[in-house]
Amino acid sequence: MRKISNHGSLRVAKVAYPLGLCVGLFIYVAYIKWHRATATQAFFSITRAAPGTRWGQQAHSPQGTAADGHEVFYGIMFDAGSTGTRVHVFQFARPPRETPTLTHETFKALKPGLSAYADDVEKSAQGIQELLDVAKQDIPFDFWKATPLVLKATAGLRLLPGEKAQKLLQKVKEVFKASPFLVGDDCVSIMNGTDEGVSAWITVNFLTGSLKTPGGSSVGMLDLGGGSTQIAFLPRVEGTLQASPPGYLTALRMFNRTYKLYSYSYLGLGLMSARLAILGGVEGQPGTRPGQGMRVEGCAADLVGGNLMGQEPRVVVYLSTFQAKDGKELVSPCLSPSFKGEWEHAEVTYRVSGQKAVASLHELCAARVSEVLRNRVHRTEEVKHVDFYAFSYYYDLAAGVGLIDAEKGGSLVVGDFEIAAKYVCRTLETQPQSSPFACMDLTYVSLLLQEFGFPRSKVLKLTRKIDNVETSWALGAIFHYIDSLNRQKSPAS
Ligand SMILES: O=c1[nH]cnc2c1ncn2[C@@H]1O[C@H](COP(=O)(O)OP(=O)(O)O)[C@@H](O)[C@H]1O
Numbered sequence: 001m002r003k004i005s006n007h008g009s010l011r012v013a014k015v016a017y018p019l020g021l022c023v024g025l026f027i028y029v030a031y032i033k034w035h036r037a038t039a040t041q042a043f044f045s046i047t048r049a050a051p052g053t054r055w056g057q058q059a060h061s062p063q064g065t066a067a068d069g070h071e072v073f074y075g076i077m078f079d080a081g082s083t084g085t086r087v088h089v090f091q092f093a094r095p096p097r098e099t100p101t102l103t104h105e106t107f108k109a110l111k112p113g114l115s116a117y118a119d120d121v122e123k124s125a126q127g128i129q130e131l132l133d134v135a136k137q138d139i140p141f142d143f144w145k146a147t148p149l150v151l152k153a154t155a156g157l158r159l160l161p162g163e164k165a166q167k168l169l170q171k172v173k174e175v176f177k178a179s180p181f182l183v184g185d186d187c188v189s190i191m192n193g194t195d196e197g198v199s200a201w202i203t204v205n206f207l208t209g210s211l212k213t214p215g216g217s218s219v220g221m222l223d224l225g226g227g228s229t230q231i232a233f234l235p236r237v238e239g240t241l242q243a244s245p246p247g248y249l250t251a252l253r254m255f256n257r258t259y260k261l262y263s264y265s266y267l268g269l270g271l272m273s274a275r276l277a278i279l280g281g282v283e284g285q286p287g288t289r290p291g292q293g294m295r296v297e298g299c300a301a302d303l304v305g306g307n308l309m310g311q312e313p314r315v316v317v318y319l320s321t322f323q324a325k326d327g328k329e330l331v332s333p334c335l336s337p338s339f340k341g342e343w344e345h346a347e348v349t350y351r352v353s354g355q356k357a358v359a360s361l362h363e364l365c366a367a368r369v370s371e372v373l374r375n376r377v378h379r380t381e382e383v384k385h386v387d388f389y390a391f392s393y394y395y396d397l398a399a400g401v402g403l404i405d406a407e408k409g410g411s412l413v414v415g416d417f418e419i420a421a422k423y424v425c426r427t428l429e430t431q432p433q434s435s436p437f438a439c440m441d442l443t444y445v446s447l448l449l450q451e452f453g454f455p456r457s458k459v460l461k462l463t464r465k466i467d468n469v470e471t472s473w474a475l476g477a478i479f480h481y482i483d484s485l486n487r488q489k490s491p492a493s
């Protein structure tokens with residue numbers, strides 16, 4: 001469990017503010033789809049803890065008032081991701097006649113994800129219970145009854161057959177209902193991809209302080225999960241709005257302002273789902289071969305247009321989309337030619353192997369990845385001019401090859417992923433057993449970012465936490481949930 005120490009500041013800007021600074025931030029949060037204009041209200045700000053106070057040891061009255069007169073309240077958000085389930089316990093404090101501030105987050109993650117229990121639903125309860133116990137330990141007893149408890153599931157459950165996903169959600173609901181927390185009928189659900197992107201955008205812009213100045217600049221958000229990937233930013237150019245396909249734009253009412261956000265989630269383009277696609281597999285089906293009419297065995301790649309070393313050679317890779325004669329093995333140009341191994345994804349074990357390379361591993365792999373990404377991603381010109389924060393697997397991959405500090409994060413340029421991919425792929429040609437998927441993953445991330453429209457020179461900020469709060473959609477989503485509860489209490493507001 002990672003817990004924010006009292007001395008860890010929850011700063012709004014990246015550069016330190018003087019100690020004791022309390023930033024009052026009114027957030028007026030509501031989701032409405034592009035066509036709906038339902039204004040809702042939420043008031044949050046972010047501050048650091050009072051010096052000398054230890055988290056979890058603040059003195060609270062049973063009514064939820066801290067010794068210093070601040071009203072304290074909590075919210076619990078479960079993130080049921082495709083690769084793991086996480087709990088975020090948020091603590092807020094509302095000074096008398098002021099707006100609430102986010103004062104503390106407790107976070108714990110468990111693996112595997114909820115979807116791994118699709119065929120053994122009963123077993124899913126154990127992990128949920130374990131994470132609930134974290135919330136119980138973190139939140140004083142007197143606050144339990146008034147603390148909203150919510151779970152939102154993402155790509156793992158989106159990719160399951162509806163009936164299986166509903167059974168899992170039902171089980172979670174049972175466990176939630178038996179808990180001492182505030183549980184509504186809508187306490188467990190599958191979040192839609194657009195909301196996932198918008199919630200993460202709110203989190204990042206809240207934590208960077210971009211939301212406190214209406215009309216001020218905002219930052220974009222890139223999240224690469226296991227099953228899906230999201231991009232969200234606030235377009236400033238009318239042409240971006242005009243050129244965005246239906247479903248890519250969402251209106252967000254906040255701070256008495258409507259933000260027209262570009263937000264999209266690509267299901268199946270999360271890193272693990274992309275691996276499977278690159279390998280030529282199909283979700284849930286070991287050794288299934290798409291394109292049954294294609295050759296069963298063949299050469300590694302057919303070159304179209306000549307020299308592989310030339311500018312933008314067209315390489316058509318066949319072999320990665322079919323398997324050996326036994327019908328089980330997935331073969332890929334993104335793995336070391338001598339590699340043979342097993343890979344588990346979504347509770348299915350695949351036999352995977354590399355293939356004889358007729359050109360450099362990176363070139364063959366990039367050709368295959370391009371094939372998988374072809375016509376899948378909408379490109380916007382404007383992303384070139386927006387500051388972006390990237391997290392989750394973007395962070396893990398960059399940290400894994402030393403592009404950023406594994407603890408602190410850092411900045412890189414998009415082209416660094418390509419340089420790292422080329423280096424790692426070349427290494428795999430001679431050292432097959434070291435991180436077998438590193439060449440594939442880095443090549444994928446590099447090309448995905450380029451498909452979004454980022455030039456190689458584009459700087460991205462990679463961060464796991466901002467001011468000791470996890471960069472995840474969870475904070476944005478709890479704002480929205482608490483806000484909707486408030487609206488239910490006083491519909492006129
Ligand atoms: O709150 C978080 N803090 C840190 N990392 C997170 C958090 N949520 C997700 N991740 C990272 O996201 C990646 C997996 O994504 P996830 O399991 O959420 O898939 P999904 O979003 O496609 O459902 C991993 O790199 C995991 O460490």
Ligand SMILES: [Ca+2]
Binds near residue numbers: 082226392
């Ligand atoms: Ca996620």
